[in-house]
Each structure stands twice: as C-alpha cells, then as structure tokens.
Amino acid sequence: MKKFLMAALGLVCAFGAQAEGDWRATLGKVKDLGGDTGIAGFVRKGAPDYITGKFEKKNADGTWADRPAGPEQGKKYGTADRVAFANRNGYWVVDEAQAKGASTERHQVKVGEWIGGYFDDKGRFVAGHEVKTLFGMPYGVGQLIMIPLCLIMMYLAIVKGFEPLLLLPIGFGGLLANCPLAGVTAPAMMHDGVITFLESGIPVMQGGIVEPGGFLHYFFAFGIDTGVFPIMIFMGVGAMTDFGPLIANPKMALLGGAAQFGIFFALFGALGLATAFPGFFGDVIPVKAAASIGIIGGADGPTAIWLTSRLAPDLLGAIAVAAYSYMALVPIIQPPIMNALTTKSERLIKMPPLREVKKIEKICFPLIVLLLCAILLPSAVPLIGALMLGNLAKEAGPSVARISDTMSNALINIVTIMLGLSVGSKLACEKFLSGTTLGILALGLCAFCVGTAAGVLMAKLMNVFSKEKVNPLIGSAGVSAVPMAARVSNKVSLQNDPANFILMQAMGPNVSGVIGSAVVAGVLYTLCR
Secondary structure, three states, rough: HHHHHHHHHHHHHHHHHHHHHHHHHHHHHHHHHHHHHHHHOOOOOOHHHHOOOOOOOOOOOOOOOOOOOOOHHOOOOOHHHHHEEEEEOOEEEEOOHHHHHHOOOOOOOOOOOOEEEEEEOOOEEOOOOOOOHHHHHHHHHHHHHHHHHHHHHHHHHHHOOOOOOHHHHHHHHHHOOOOOOOOOOOOOOOEEEEEEEEEOEEEEEOOEEEEEEOHHHHHHHHOOOOOHHHHHHHHHHHHHHOOOOHHOOOHHHHHHHHHHHHHHHHHHHHHHHHHOOOOOOOOOOOOHHHHHHEEEEEEHHHHHHHHHHOOHHHHHHHHHHHHHHHHOHHHHHHHHHHHOOOOHHHHHOOOOOOOOOHHHHHHHHHHHHHHHHHHHHHHHHHHHHHEEEHHHHHHHHHHHHHHHHHHHHHHHHHHHHHHHHHHHHHHHHHOOOOHHHHHHHHHHHHHHHHHHHHHHHHHHHHHHHHHOOOOOHHHHHHHHOOOOHHHHHHHHHHHHHOOOOOOHHHHHHHHHHHHHHHHHHHHHHHHOO
C-alpha cells in the first residue's frame, strides 16, 4: 500500500510539473471571473464589439492590419491592393470605388477610413455601426432597463391575458437578449479564411473557421430571415379559419378592405417623420421603414414580421411588439371608437342570418383566391398561399384531417414559440431604447385606430346606398385580429341589445381583413424591394 501511495504521489508531482503553466493560466482565469459576471455587464459603457465593429484587437495576435499611406504621400491603390489592408475584423478603404460601396445614406465613407466588423458563417462581411441608446445611457444600463420592460410584457401575457401565446415568448426572448455577456444573440463568425473583394469593394471570406453563435441567432436566421415562420403561422391560421361568413356575404370584403386604410395613414406619417427628422430611422431607407411601420395598422402580427424582416429588419423588435400589443388591446381600444362613430339606432340594427354555404364553395374559395393572387399580385403568394393551404386542408374533410389537425395545433404552437423567441431577440436595448421606437409605437397606435374607424365609416357609407342595412359595428372587425375583433363587435352590440348577436356577420370582414393585410403587404414589398 505504501509503494502504491508513493507511486501515485510521484505521478501527481510529475503531472503538476508538466502542467504548471496550465494551472497558472486557470488560476488567472479564476481571478478574472469578476469581469465575466452579469454585474460587470450591467456597468459596461459600450455595446459588444461585433455590433460596433470597434474591436480592441484587430488581428488574432493583437496587431492591426497595415494602414495604407494616404494620398498626401502620393500613393494610389487599386483593387489588387485591397487584401493587404484587410483582416477578420475589418478593412481599410484604399480607393474611391471601395469607399462608394461602403457608404450609406447617413455616412459617406472616405479613402483611408477603417471599416470595422466581422465575417458571418457564410463569409459575408457585416459592418459595425454606431450604437445610440435613449438619452445616451450606457449600454449596460440600457440592458438593465430592458429587463423589467420584458417582465412587464410577460406579466401582461400571464396575468392580464393579452395575447399570451405570443407576448410570453417575445417577452422571454427579450429577457434572454438583455442578459449581459450571455451571448444568446451573438452571430456566428468566420475567421482564418481567405479574404477577397467583390467589385463593389465589400470583402468576403472563404474557407475559414466558424465560431458558433447563440441559439436565438439561429432561430432568427432560420425562421425570420427566410420568412419561414410567418408563412407557417399562416398555415395554422388558415386551418383554424372559417371563410363561410365571407362567402355567404361577399360584400363584407369591402369592410375588410376599408380597415387597411390605417396602414397607409401610418405609412405617410412615417414618411413625414423621416422628412422632418432626417436619420430618424437610422440607416434604414425611409420608404422601407414607412412601409414596415404602416403594416402595423392591419393588426396582423405574422404579416408585419414577414414584411419588416425583408424591408427593415433593424426595426423588427419595435414593430412586432407594437403589432402584437395593439392586437392584445383590441377590447380596450376599439369600443370607444365604435361608440363615438355610431348612433344608438345604428348599433341596434339587426342583420339577417347568413345563408348556408355549401362544401364545394368552401373548397373552391381558397383555390380561386390563390389563383387570383398569382395572376394579379405574385409577391403576396407566399402568405396567401400558406393561408389557403391551411384552409383547404380544413375544408377537405376526414381524408386530410391529420394534416389539418397538425397545422392548427402542433405546428402553429411550435412555430409560435420559436417565432416569439426570435422576435424577442430583437428587443436588445440598442434597438428598442431609442426615439425611433417611441415614434413606431405612436404611429402604430394611430394606424390601428384609423383602421378601426375606417371600417366603421365604410359600413355607414354602405348603408347610404344599400337597401339592406349593415350594423356599423361589424366594420371595426375589418382589422386582422382574428377572431378577437369580431368578438369585440359582438360584445358592443350585446351591450346595446342583449338579443342582437352579430358575431357570425362580423367574421366576414374579420377574415377578409386577414386577406387584405396580406395583399397590402405584397403590394408594399413589390414597391419597396
């Protein structure tokens, strides 16, 4: 036993002597753990290097890329010289063509300027940008402020029941995104590859090593950047939607169309803000920002996410929160508008029962709508097609009941979780705590109110020319919040006459609003892309 203990002690001593440097390095890391805690993150002044492009070390060995001699030395550089002045963390601009390619609407790049950033997992260069938080507060303080805001969103979802299926994962995603130094939203980055330059002067990297990013980065890249999540949500919505009330009374589509007026009201309001305050939307092109903000007026969250992810992804967090928040506030916002714009006698109008819709009509409807969309507005086919596929599966009968059940239950539930977390990842303080966000929230509220009012006023206008009177309360259901807006219309009607049920009649403009907002999104995407 004594010999065994001596041998073991010798092995330990030998290992310790050999790994002395490793032990010292480990102890050094333990001493530095204080700088990696959340407390240290909350007191940090600047945003992460991958956002700003201001890396402390430009090369892996701590050296900078060689800085080119300026024009004052009489030296000129061409496309062949660009690689010599680039590394994994950015590049020096060496010629006019390169400067033009790197310039944005807000910042004109000059020759001799350093462009910091990183290469993503596909080798594309992502330039850093200046981070401006509200009132110039430090980045860590901004994260600290965002945490209670995300907790409030979760409170509204859990306790108040405001769109809980989406506000809960969105709020939790925002909570994760603002946990300092957690890296859950950090992008995947490539290094040690071969850098080349495109004709535009933008560098790309090939054959490098990829450092994996945070899991919310992959959720967002897979589902939001590609537009897959909103389309899958539309499949589930279609499988849960009954177009029978709209088929039975097609003129109700006019109310759904009128409610989209709020989209254009917010669009022109956003353009006015961009004109009055240049740079209000950062580096986002104003017309694209305006289109993305305007779609909030349709009260259709998936459509807003789909359009914004393509036109103005930097504004996605604020726009998604505004869209879903106002959808959740339908029972609070709409009744005062409805009561203010209608008289007691108009609210008492009784509408005749809807005719029975045949099964063949319900099966043909989604096919006809899709074909019309394909002929007239191909850019809206992804959303309309997914919506109609889900509805066709619902109406086809028992032969495809499993498909319909999957779309309306398991599929939409899984995608809702991932979509909510992905959107919540854009609630990082540098994107949300800004004057731009306040402007988006205000314009979104105006758009929603105007859309509600336009639907009610269109119903009143129809009564001027129609023999069969329409209860104007169903006009407010033209916004796309299905079926909440229709239920609110019915609730207000019952408050005036407990025997006047208009829920099924209100579902006509409600489902037409879903189609209308998708069509408007397709139009805006075609005009702005």
